[in-house]
Amino acid sequence: xxxxxxxxxxxxxxxxxxxxxxxxxxxxxxxxxxxxxxxxxxxxxxxxxxxxxxxxxxxxxxxxxxxxxxxxxxxxxxxxxxxxxxxxxxxxxxxxxxxxxxxxxxxxxxxxxxxxxxxxxxxxxxxxxxxxxxxxxxxxxxxxxxxxxxxxxxxxxxxxxxxxxxxxxxxxxxxxxxxxxxxxxxxxxxxxxxxxxxxxxxxxxxxxxxxxxxxxxxxxxxxxxxxxxxxxxxxxxxxxxxxxxxxxxxxxxxxxxxxxxxxxxxxxxxxxxxxxxxxxxxxxxxxxxxxxxxxxxxxxxxxxxxxxxxxxxxxxxxxxxxxxxxxxxxxxxxxxxxxxxxxxxxxxxxxxxxxxxxxxxxx
Numbered sequence: 001x002x003x004x005x006x007x008x009x010x011x012x013x014x015x016x017x018x019x020x021x022x023x024x025x026x027x028x029x030x031x032x033x034x035x036x037x038x039x040x041x042x043x044x045x046x047x048x049x050x051x052x053x054x055x056x057x058x059x060x061x062x063x064x065x066x067x068x069x070x071x072x073x074x075x076x077x078x079x080x081x082x083x084x085x086x087x088x089x090x091x092x093x094x095x096x097x098x099x100x101x102x103x104x105x106x107x108x109x110x111x112x113x114x115x116x117x118x119x120x121x122x123x124x125x126x127x128x129x130x131x132x133x134x135x136x137x138x139x140x141x142x143x144x145x146x147x148x149x150x151x152x153x154x155x156x157x158x159x160x161x162x163x164x165x166x167x168x169x170x171x172x173x174x175x176x177x178x179x180x181x182x183x184x185x186x187x188x189x190x191x192x193x194x195x196x197x198x199x200x201x202x203x204x205x206x207x208x209x210x211x212x213x214x215x216x217x218x219x220x221x222x223x224x225x226x227x228x229x230x231x232x233x234x235x236x237x238x239x240x241x242x243x244x245x246x247x248x249x250x251x252x253x254x255x256x257x258x259x260x261x262x263x264x265x266x267x268x269x270x271x272x273x274x275x276x277x278x279x280x281x282x283x284x285x286x287x288x289x290x291x292x293x294x295x296x297x298x299x300x301x302x303x304x305x306x307x308x309x310x311x312x313x314x315x316x317x318x319x320x321x322x323x324x325x326x327x328x329x330x331x332x333x334x335x336x337x338x339x340x341x342x343x344x345x346x347x348x349x350x351x352x353x354x355x356x357x358x359x360x361x362x363x
Contacts, residue, residue: 010157010160010161011160011161011164012037012069012070012161012164012165012168013037013069014032014037014038014039014068014069014070015037015038015039015040015065015066015067015068015069016028016029016032016037016038016039016040016058016068016069016070016071016072016165017039017040017041017042017061017068017070017071017072017087017091017094018039018040018041018042018057018058018071018072018074019042019043019071019072019073019074019075019083019087020042020043020073020074020075020083021041021042021043021045021048021049021051021052021057021074021133022048022074022131022132022133023127023130023131023132023133023135023136023140024074024099024124024126024127024136024140025041025043025052025057025072025074025099025133026048026051026052026055026057026133026136027057027126027136027137027138027140027141027169028057028072028074028099028141028165028169029041029052029057029058029136030055030056030057030136030137030138031138031139031140031141031168031169031170032058032165032168032169033056033057033058033138034138035168037168038058038066039057039058039059040058040059040060040061040065040068041053041057041058041059041060041061042060042061048132048133051132051133051134052133052136055133055134055136057133057136067091067093067094068091068094069094069095069161070094070095070096070097070161070162070165071087071091071094071095071096071097072097072098072099072165073087073096073097073098073099073100074098074099075098075100076231076234077100077101077102077231077234077235077238078234078238080098080100080102080105080106081105081106081109081110083098084096084098084106084110084119085109085110085113088110088113088115088116088118088119089115092115094118095118095119095120095155095157095158095161095162096118096119096120096158097119097120097121097122097158097162097165098121098122099122099123099124100121100123101123101185101189101235101238101239102182102185102235102238102239103121103123103147103149103176103178103179103181103182104178104179104181104182105182105238105239106121107119107121107151107178116151116153117153117154117155117158118155118158119151119154119158120148120149120150120151120154120155120158120159120161120162121148121149121150121151121178121181122146122147122148122149122162122165122166123146123147123149123181123185124141124144124145124146124147124166124169124171125144125145125146125147125189126140126141126144126146126171127140131228139170140169141166141169141170141171142169142170142171143170143171143172144170144171144172145171145172145174146166146169146171146172146173146174147173147174147175147176147181147184148162148163148166148173148174148175148176149175149176149177149178149181150175151177151178182239182242183242183245185239185242186239186242186243186245186246187242187246190235190236190239190242190243191243191246191247191250192224193224193225193227193232194236194243194247195250196221196222196223196224196225197225197229199218199221199222199225200221200222200225200226201225203218203222215328216326216328216339219328220326253272256268256272257269257272260272292343292344293343293344294323294324294341294342294343294344295341295342295343295344295346295347295363296339296340296341296342296363297339297340297342297347297350297351297354297361297363298337298338298339298340298361298362298363299311299337299338299340299354299359299360299361300335300336300337300338300359300360300361301335301336301337301338301359302334302335302336303329303334303335303336304334308338311338311340311354311359314353314354314357314359315340315350315353315354317353317357318349318350318353318354319349320342320346320349320350320353321342321343321346322340322341322342323341323342323343324341325338325339325340325341326338326339326341327339347363351363
């Protein structure tokens with residue numbers, strides 16, 4: 001074993017070396033620079049490196065640069081294990097983390113490394129449909145969960161430094177074991193994406209007349225299917241065991257659904273639909289608290305500049321906090337239907353106030 005130098009501080013002071021200057025790596029650099037942390041950048045793409053440094057995310061790493069306190073590996077899933085191992089080899093006094101979406105696979109690959117105690121995995125649950133440093137933002141992680149995934153041999157100081165990294169970006173750190181993390185993201189991210197892709201795939205060859213009836217329901221279900229499949233071609237195989245376990249369970253549910261429909265078994269159908277309702281209620285509510293009863297107020301809004309701002313101002317005048325918003329556009333007119341989701345106790349107040357101000361409202 002080759003423990004870090006005893007002079008290495010037990011909190012994040014920098015420098016931080018970020019390996020990979022895509023959306024996430026560059027965003028981390030931008031967030032850390034806001035706090036005055038020295039950031040060094042490394043990338044096989046000279047264009048990405050030049051862009052990220054030009055945006056102020058850090059300075060290009062050189063052989064003569066000060067030894068980093070922390071190395072953040074922000075490379076695609078297929079290259080994580082090699083990059084983590086290289087970071088441990090090349091920076092023998094640095095703590096090392098990665099921000100990949102799969103934790104147990106890379107850990108299993110590097111488990112025999114003599115300095116594996118300096119590695120603590122992590123995974124920020126943030127991102128957009130875009131990629132590359134030009135889409136980066138210092139606020140990308142604000143209010144987002146960031147999984148911290150120490151393994152059994154992780155040095156506690158490594159865990160503390162990686163946790164502080166998440167906090168400095170504005171994220172909320174949550175502790176998971178590596179395998180537990182992979183099961184969690186399979187359930188909350190990977191399976192939903194795959195199911196969304198399958199449902200969206202049934203639309204690709206649909207008759208045009210069918211698609212004219214598209215409403216908010218199909219858009220909600222298929223929205224995440226529109227992202228670039230390139231990264232998913234790496235994520236899905238890397239987390240195959242956890243995903244396949246859930247697909248088996250889902251397959252059994254589909255078989256029960258098919259049998260209930262064939263037999264016109266309303267009780268069985270009711271149970272399956274009720275399980276779906278229970279699942280939606282299990283998702284944490286606002287600020288991670290319990291789910292509160294909500295109601296939807298639907299407002300017809302002209303598709304003109306300033307109308308949404310006027311609607312929100314009128315909702316504010318009513319003293320009602322809008323918890324969520326959905327917009328569905330009228331396919332034949334320059335109108336949209338805006339769904340304002342509010343606490344059930346505020347529903348009637350909002351309806352009365354908006355109606356009095358001339359809005360067309362229904363519940």
